[in-house]
Amino acid sequence: MPDIAAFLLEKILLAVFLFIVVLAVVAYATLGERKIAGFFQDRHGPNRAGPWGLFQPIADGVKFFMKEEMIPDRASKVAFVIAPTFTFTAAGLLMAAIPFGDRILIGGREVLLQLADIHIGILYILAVGSLGVYGIIVGGWASNNKYSLMGGLRASSQMISYEIAMGLAIVALLIDHGTPSLRQIVLQQSGSLWHWSVFSNPLGFLIFYVAAFAEASRIPFDLPEAENELVAGYHTEYSSMKFGLFQFGEYTHMTLSSGIIATLYFGGWNIPWVAVPEQATFWWGLLTFAVFWAKTLFFMFVFMWVRWTIPRFRYDQLMYLGWKRLIPLGILNIFLTAGLLLLFQQIGWAR
Amino acid sequence: MARNNGTQVKDPFRKYDLTLAERLYIPAIAKGMAVTLSHFFKKPVTIQYPEQKPKVSHRWRGRHVLKRDEFGRERCVGCQMCELACPADAITIQAGEVPPERRHLHTTERYSITYEIDMLRCIYCGLCEEACPEAAIFLTPFYEFAEDSREKLIYNKEMLTEKIGGPIFYKD
Numbered sequence: 336m337p338d339i340a341a342f343l344l345e346k347i348l349l350a351v352f353l354f355i356v357v358l359a360v361v362a363y364a365t366l367g368e369r370k371i372a373g374f375f376q377d378r379h380g381p382n383r384a385g386p387w388g389l390f391q392p393i394a395d396g397v398k399f400f401m402k403e404e405m406i407p408d409r410a411s412k413v414a415f416v417i418a419p420t421f422t423f424t425a426a427g428l429l430m431a432a433i434p435f436g437d438r439i440l441i442g443g444r445e446v447l448l449q450l451a452d453i454h455i456g457i458l459y460i461l462a463v464g465s466l467g468v469y470g471i472i473v474g475g476w477a478s479n480n481k482y483s484l485m486g487g488l489r490a491s492s493q494m495i496s497y498e499i500a501m502g503l504a505i506v507a508l509l510i511d512h513g514t515p516s517l518r519q520i521v522l523q524q525s526g527s528l529w530h531w532s533v534f535s536n537p538l539g540f541l542i543f544y545v546a547a548f549a550e551a552s553r554i555p556f557d558l559p560e561a562e563n564e565l566v567a568g569y570h571t572e573y574s575s576m577k578f579g580l581f582q583f584g585e586y587t588h589m590t591l592s593s594g595i596i597a598t599l600y601f602g603g604w605n606i607p608w609v610a611v612p613e614q615a616t617f618w619w620g621l622l623t624f625a626v627f628w629a630k631t632l633f634f635m636f637v638f639m640w641v642r643w644t645i646p647r648f649r650y651d652q653l654m655y656l657g658w659k660r661l662i663p664l665g666i667l668n669i670f671l672t673a674g675l676l677l678l679f680q681q682i683g684w685a686r
Numbered sequence: 687m688a689r690n691n692g693t694q695v696k697d698p699f700r701k702y703d704l705t706l707a708e709r710l711y712i713p714a715i716a717k718g719m720a721v722t723l724s725h726f727f728k729k730p731v732t733i734q735y736p737e738q739k740p741k742v743s744h745r746w747r748g749r750h751v752l753k754r755d756e757f758g759r760e761r762c763v764g765c766q767m768c769e770l771a772c773p774a775d776a777i778t779i780q781a782g783e784v785p786p787e788r789r790h791l792h793t794t795e796r797y798s799i800t801y802e803i804d805m806l807r808c809i810y811c812g813l814c815e816e817a818c819p820e821a822a823i824f825l826t827p828f829y830e831f832a833e834d835s836r837e838k839l840i841y842n843k844e845m846l847t848e849k850i851g852g853p854i855f856y857k858d
Contacts, residue, residue: 375722378732640726644718
């Protein structure tokens, strides 16, 4: 009994800690996005609310609390209010399987910095990530607004198209690693820099990365949002906190997508050429945690970097890219990976 | 011998206008990202108002001023040329005869009894300054006169006329 209680306590504390860390990173990602966007555009970002604008997310939070909430008269009230929670919850659930670090020694206990080392980790990620689409569809439908509905349909069609490409890229990765468990994938990438999956599966990485952009509705795939600015879209009728939750969910999705990319292709919490020790210490755990976040923050920077470089796709170009280019490429990648793996196994290069 | 001033002649019946590498857009994206990154490391061009203020030239058209001559007499004779010239109808003038108590302030019998400029209507074009035959009205480089109500931004003659002893200068 005390074992189970200790286990539960450990997991709950870890969950709360990771949740807070991810929320803090997401909140400051909004500030980071604005500052980085500013510097790309030869201007400063927000720098009035505290030094370097560090209180800006707090100011934004207070603003969202104080703004007037509006629910359209003929909207489906329950669905309208619940829709943003789908987006945020689906994004938040992703953090259950992501390996944020290796084991850490705290108070004599060895704690794994991963909420749940699910043995089908990748499938869980794909499944939960797909749930975010519900928020968009329900939000668009419940708004009682033709434009919201159309915007929601477009956004959701974009997201489901690119999920297929994502899945195909992951199949190739599974062929390489042989296990869907995220912790095992990270462990297999330890040792040398060249063990990172991006080197054994570069095409898969490209496909996955492009699909991740489309999943997160980031430019160049942000047609749902650009239309929202111009005309309407699934979050037209949303004000204040519900809108804030949509945005927060989107940033959480982007952050955790960056984390997933770092995990799957860039060695996760591994440090190149540093072997994973048998016995974990406090400092080792902290180090792996920091390395994971360093890689994740870099990929978030690349998300923002691409946003301010490339013009956005038209809807039909977007669909064409997803269905007629990425999916065949993904299938080709699977054949290539499998073939090369067989070949290297015969030669003796591969494990 | 075909003369095509050096442009590369491509087969007009080829299927695509771009090469395969170009069609992937990867080189284009990479070049674009390099440009963007170079801007990331450049110094921003923002002027941090109000700690830093933009430099304006001495001919910059800002707040108006009605000037006096070297004896302290108002130059404005109420001729209403500026009111006529104003494209935004921002100037409103009531002209009249100089009363005895004001004789020392004017050079002629006519003066502007009331002279109002609606600073919100004004487009700061300077046509009033160009139209004035007396060199009475000028636009100064001052621009920090924001107010919190529309009424406060309708300037009357007292607000516009310079104090006695102000600088005498003609804009070049």
